[in-house]
Amino acid sequence: MPFSRAVRAQAPALIKSLKPQYAPTVCKRWKSGPYGYTQAKALVYSKYGDPSEVLSLHTHSISPSLPPNQLLLRTLASPINPADINQIQGVYPSKPPFTSLLGTSVPSAVAGNEACFEVQSIGSSIKSVAKGDWVIMRSTGFGTWRTHALAEEKDILRVEKGGLTEIQAATVGVNPTTAWRMLVDFENLEGGRDWFIQNGANSGVGRAAIQLGREWGLKSINIIRDRKTPEETESMKKELLDLGATKVITESELQSRSTVSEIKEWTSGKNLKLGLNCVGGPVTLALVKTLSPGGHLVTYGAMSKQPLSLPTGLLIFKDLKFSGFWVSRWSDANSAEKEKTVESILQMTREGRFKDIPVQEMRWEWATEGERLVEAVGGGLEGFRSGKGVLVFGDT
Amino acid sequence: MPFSRAVRAQAPALIKSLKPQYAPTVCKRWKSGPYGYTQAKALVYSKYGDPSEVLSLHTHSISPSLPPNQLLLRTLASPINPADINQIQGVYPSKPPFTSLLGTSVPSAVAGNEACFEVQSIGSSIKSVAKGDWVIMRSTGFGTWRTHALAEEKDILRVEKGGLTEIQAATVGVNPTTAWRMLVDFENLEGGRDWFIQNGANSGVGRAAIQLGREWGLKSINIIRDRKTPEETESMKKELLDLGATKVITESELQSRSTVSEIKEWTSGKNLKLGLNCVGGPVTLALVKTLSPGGHLVTYGAMSKQPLSLPTGLLIFKDLKFSGFWVSRWSDANSAEKEKTVESILQMTREGRFKDIPVQEMRWEWATEGERLVEAVGGGLEGFRSGKGVLVFGDT
Numbered sequence: 001m002p003f004s005r006a007v008r009a010q011a012p013a014l015i016k017s018l019k020p021q022y023a024p025t026v027c028k029r030w031k032s033g034p035y036g037y038t039q040a041k042a043l044v045y046s047k048y049g050d051p052s053e054v055l056s057l058h059t060h061s062i063s064p065s066l067p068p069n070q071l072l073l074r075t076l077a078s079p080i081n082p083a084d085i086n087q088i089q090g091v092y093p094s095k096p097p098f099t100s101l102l103g104t105s106v107p108s109a110v111a112g113n114e115a116c117f118e119v120q121s122i123g124s125s126i127k128s129v130a131k132g133d134w135v136i137m138r139s140t141g142f143g144t145w146r147t148h149a150l151a152e153e154k155d156i157l158r159v160e161k162g163g164l165t166e167i168q169a170a171t172v173g174v175n176p177t178t179a180w181r182m183l184v185d186f187e188n189l190e191g192g193r194d195w196f197i198q199n200g201a202n203s204g205v206g207r208a209a210i211q212l213g214r215e216w217g218l219k220s221i222n223i224i225r226d227r228k229t230p231e232e233t234e235s236m237k238k239e240l241l242d243l244g245a246t247k248v249i250t251e252s253e254l255q256s257r258s259t260v261s262e263i264k265e266w267t268s269g270k271n272l273k274l275g276l277n278c279v280g281g282p283v284t285l286a287l288v289k290t291l292s293p294g295g296h297l298v299t300y301g302a303m304s305k306q307p308l309s310l311p312t313g314l315l316i317f318k319d320l321k322f323s324g325f326w327v328s329r330w331s332d333a334n335s336a337e338k339e340k341t342v343e344s345i346l347q348m349t350r351e352g353r354f355k356d357i358p359v360q361e362m363r364w365e366w367a368t369e370g371e372r373l374v375e376a377v378g379g380g381l382e383g384f385r386s387g388k389g390v391l392v393f394g395d396t
Numbered sequence: 397m398p399f400s401r402a403v404r405a406q407a408p409a410l411i412k413s414l415k416p417q418y419a420p421t422v423c424k425r426w427k428s429g430p431y432g433y434t435q436a437k438a439l440v441y442s443k444y445g446d447p448s449e450v451l452s453l454h455t456h457s458i459s460p461s462l463p464p465n466q467l468l469l470r471t472l473a474s475p476i477n478p479a480d481i482n483q484i485q486g487v488y489p490s491k492p493p494f495t496s497l498l499g500t501s502v503p504s505a506v507a508g509n510e511a512c513f514e515v516q517s518i519g520s521s522i523k524s525v526a527k528g529d530w531v532i533m534r535s536t537g538f539g540t541w542r543t544h545a546l547a548e549e550k551d552i553l554r555v556e557k558g559g560l561t562e563i564q565a566a567t568v569g570v571n572p573t574t575a576w577r578m579l580v581d582f583e584n585l586e587g588g589r590d591w592f593i594q595n596g597a598n599s600g601v602g603r604a605a606i607q608l609g610r611e612w613g614l615k616s617i618n619i620i621r622d623r624k625t626p627e628e629t630e631s632m633k634k635e636l637l638d639l640g641a642t643k644v645i646t647e648s649e650l651q652s653r654s655t656v657s658e659i660k661e662w663t664s665g666k667n668l669k670l671g672l673n674c675v676g677g678p679v680t681l682a683l684v685k686t687l688s689p690g691g692h693l694v695t696y697g698a699m700s701k702q703p704l705s706l707p708t709g710l711l712i713f714k715d716l717k718f719s720g721f722w723v724s725r726w727s728d729a730n731s732a733e734k735e736k737t738v739e740s741i742l743q744m745t746r747e748g749r750f751k752d753i754p755v756q757e758m759r760w761e762w763a764t765e766g767e768r769l770v771e772a773v774g775g776g777l778e779g780f781r782s783g784k785g786v787l788v789f790g791d792t
Contacts, residue, residue: 093713280708302708309705312676312698315720317489322718324711 036064038072038120041366041396042146043373044108046098048090052378055088055111057370060102062148068125070150073135074396077170078115078144079359080377080389082301087111094328096141110143111377112391113328116159116170117149126153134161136173136342138335140328145377147364147396157339163350167359167390175204175357176212176345177338178327179276182298183212186323187273191217195267198276199223199287200303201240201248204357204388208345209276211354214244221263221272223287226250243355254286263290274298281306288314296321358387365394432460434468434516437762437792438542439769440504442494444486448774451484451507453766456498458544464521466546469531470792472562474511474540475755476773476785477570478697483507490724492537506539507773508787509724512555512566513545522549530557532569532738534731536724541773543760543792553735559746563755563786571600571753572608572741573734574696574723575672579608582719583669583692587613591663594672595619595683596699597636597644600753600784604741605672607750610640617659617668619683622646639751650682659686670694677702684710692717754783761790 040062045054066072086092088111098107119133129135135156137144142155159169182205183189183196196213200206201222213220222245227233237248247266253259263272272292277284278301288297288310297320299308314320331338348354362376376389436458441450462468482488484507494503515529525531531552533540538551555565578601579585579592592609596602597618609616618641623629633644643662649655659668668688673680674697684693684706693716695704710716727734744750758772772785 093709299708299711301712307705307707308711309703310718311703312695312720313489315695315704315718316697316722317720317725319720319722319725322706322711324708324713324715326712326715329713329715 038062038064038148040146040148042102042110042143043112043370043377044102044104044110045088046104046106046108048088050378051085051088051111052374055374055377057373058102058104058108062150064121066121066123066150068123069152070123071126071129071135071153071156072120072122073117073149073151073156074120075144075147075149075391075393076116076118076134076166077393078112078391079167079171079174080112080362080391081114081174083140083174084112084145085377087113094141096143110146110149112143112145113137113140114170114174115144116166117151117156120148128153129156129158134159134164134166134169136169138338139331140174145373145391147366147393157342159342159346164346165356167361167392168349168356169346170390171204171357171359171388172342172345172349173331173338174327176208176354177331177341178300178325179205179208179212180341180345181327181330182276182300182325183209183216183218183274185325186298186321187296189216189218189273193271194274195219195221195246195272196274196276197221197223197263197272197287197290198278199251199284200278200301201245202236203278203301205276205278205300207240207243207355207357210240210243210245211348213246215348215353219246219266220244221246221266221290222248223254224248224250226252251283251286254283254290260286260290267292276300277308278303280304280308282309284308285310288320291318291320294319294321296323298323298325300325300327359390360387361390361392363394364391364396366396434458434460434544436542436544438498438506438539439508439766439773440498440500440506441484442500442502442504444484446774447481447484447507448770451770451773453769454498454500454504456500458546460517462517462519462546464519465548466519467522467525467531467549467552468516468518469513469545469547469552470516471540471543471545471787471789472512472514472530473566473789474508474787475563475567475570476508476758476787477510479536479570480508480541481773483509490537492539506542506545508539508541509533509536510566510570511540512562513547513552516544524549525552525554530555530560530562530565532565534734535727536570541769541787543762543789553738555738555742560742561752563757563788564745564752565742566786567600567752567755567784568738568741568745569727569734570723572604572750573727573737574721575601575604575608576737576741577723577726578672578694578696578721579605579612579614579670581721582694585612585614585669589667590670591615591617591642591668592670592672593617593619593659593668593683593686594674595647595680596674596697597641598632599674599697601672601674601696603636603639603751603753606636606639606641607744609642611744611749615642615662616640617642617662617686618644619650620644620646622648647679647682650679650686656682656686663688672696673704674699676700676704678705680704681706684716687714687716690715690717692719694719694721696721696723755786756783757786757788759790760787760792762792 041059043055044058096109100107117135119129138157240248270292273295275297277299280302281304437455440454492505494505496503513531515525534553636644666688669691671693673695676698677700
């Protein structure tokens with residue numbers, strides 16, 4: 001057995017045996033440590049619950065001798081999506097298996113589902129990517145809140161990094177992809193004629209849908225929650241109009257009869273074929289009622305945590321259709337199509353035709369304490385005030 | 397002006413001028429009256445409301461000299477569907493126009509939507525049907541609770557009458573057609589493998605779906621309301637099993653955990669792709685939850701008058717789809733396909749492979765008083781105990 005292998009075999013046990021208080025120092029010392037081992041950290045959980053209670057920072061080491069079909073990735077950026085939090089809470093249907101692969105004392109899973117990685121080294125049989133390339137995960141569920149990861153070629157999508165930021169690449173696979181597929185896969189909308197309506201219009205998906213609509217000639221009616229002051233409401237409206245929204249209205253405006261008849265006028269009573277819903281509950285019924293006969297409501301979120309109550313006349317006589325969209329399921333079933341969608345969005349981004357969602361960066365340096373990271377991630381529960389939370393990796 | 401035309405021009409005014417108490421006698425006398433006029437009666441309404449309050453029997457005459465493109469029809473049988481009652485109440489979205497065409501003192505509409513007619517005479521340009529043929533209406537909304545009607549060729553579908561009863565022809569266009577399209581148009585079910593589940597399984601649509609399923613190798617789970625006694629429940633179960641139902645369960649059985657896991661077993665957890673719903677409300681949620689991932693609920697009625705409440709997780713994560721079916725809209729948009737569907741069902745009927753729904757016949761003779769007819773139709777509100785109500789015409 002070559003020397004490096006012997007060390008690799010002992011290393012996890014060695015790390016596990018270290019007393020916790022010494023671990024960070026040791027890890028730091030080992031970061032670009034002896035025999036080429038890569039020191040890595042990951043936010044892991046071994047049971048479901050509130051992230052502040054169940055998440056912890058685990059340090060481990062990755063051997064320099066990669067199997068032929070594996071890649072070593074270094075994480076550049078990873079967003080904090082509401083679904084990531086739900087997954088840790090155990091209320092999300094997609095549950096990564098708890099394993100002992102990272103040498104945790106109890107079987108654990110790495111949190112997070114979306115990221116941009118840089119290829120740090122590749123196994124001997126890997127041809128499609130090279131050291132320094134950027135990649136994202138083909139599917140969700142990989143575990144991305146970590147400094148490094150081993151992956152196989154089938155797990156990744158290479159991203160042409162020219163003209164992109166790490167954050168742009170890290171956030172393309174979930175929200176903009178969701179918006180793209182919902183606008184394309186459910187109703188055959190025609191540019192210059194058709195409209196769509198959406199709630200949560202200032203969300204990541206909402207902003208993406210506005211911009212894709214603008215590019216494709218689809219007109220949009222965008223519903224936002226009423227802000228605390230009229231000035232805040234106006235400022236949010238302006239922000240979305242600047243992105244390309246055709247109309248922006250508040251939830252309370254949507255309740256008024258005059259707005260409902262305005263919508264009918266705008267859309268000629270027949271060109272509002274698609275609704276995108278991430279809210280649910282009674283406020284969504286008002287949106288549903290604005291849809292033209294034969295229209296389709298696609299639900300991709302339930303921020304109100306309330307069910308959707310449908311008067312059956314809307315189904316039978318108005319011929320409305322109701323479906324759901326879950327980007328994880330779609331990505332798993334449509335791998336080639338996902339690749340094309342992601343590349344198209346990134347190309348629009350490079351050309352300045354697709355703007356990022358405002359983000360709040362949370363730096364993850366090698367020395368950043370686990371407590372601080374867990375706290376930052378917990379912010380995802382209430383939503384980040386000034387935009388989507390993104391972990392941005394520094395000297396890790 | 398030929399003599400007959402002059403009489404025709406005067407006749408409506410003449411009839412209108414008759415004092416009501418004399419009208420029946422006069423009408424009776426005129427039935428195959430002077431100059432070949434056909435005496436006709438129709439159940440009409442001139443405002444929306446309870447059928448017992450707004451329906452009345454109107455007598456009028458139809459000239460023997462038909463325009464070239466018209467046919468004179470004599471009604472043989474016409475069912476009383478719940479939608480007919482809703483239409484009279486004004487709570488149905490399809491509202492026939494109130495007109496003065498029949499010479500009513502105020503503009504009125506003829507009630508009823510489905511019937512089998514016999515062609516009594518044809519205009520000179522009619523080629524597709526001959527005297528004595530049977531026809532049904534291509535679309536709903538024509539007004540069928542009447543002894544006679546004038547129609548154009550485009551309104552009708554000829555029915556090959558051999559081997560059929562009037563009632564079979566009169567009831568094919570709504571319920572069996574609804575069942576057929578719902579089983580075919582929403583999910584691609586495979587005989588020998590796939591299942592569907594339906595509530596209101598002993599309704600006209602429900603019985604039709606059971607039989608079509610049996611013919612096509614589709615297995616069915618049929619939900620019925622709990623009867624007053626276990627014997628009545630068992631008797632209804634047996635009736636539906638004899639028709640070809642694979643399983644029959646009561647609403648309360650559907651609520652039990654053991655039934656839910658039985659259903660999963662029967663359908664291998666993945667072959668229950670379609671649900672048919674005419675009930676709505678909370679009991680329908682139990683049905684929805686039994687659908688396999690990616691399944692589809694098609695709603696065609698709302699007997700509970702309650703909305704459908706959908707936990708959004710069923711849309712997003714279980715990928716369930718929700719649509720509605722309205723046979724009137726479908727028939728108007730798919731005239732050729734309707735013709736084929738109707739002919740297929742009637743052929744199965746002739747071959748003894750498709751049994752009628754049990755009916756309760758209400759005879760409409762020339763002398764039957766309006767009061768009695770209105771009363772009979774009102775029975776449609778609570779549903780006919782021993783089957784679907786059908787007006788069967790005698791010496792009219």
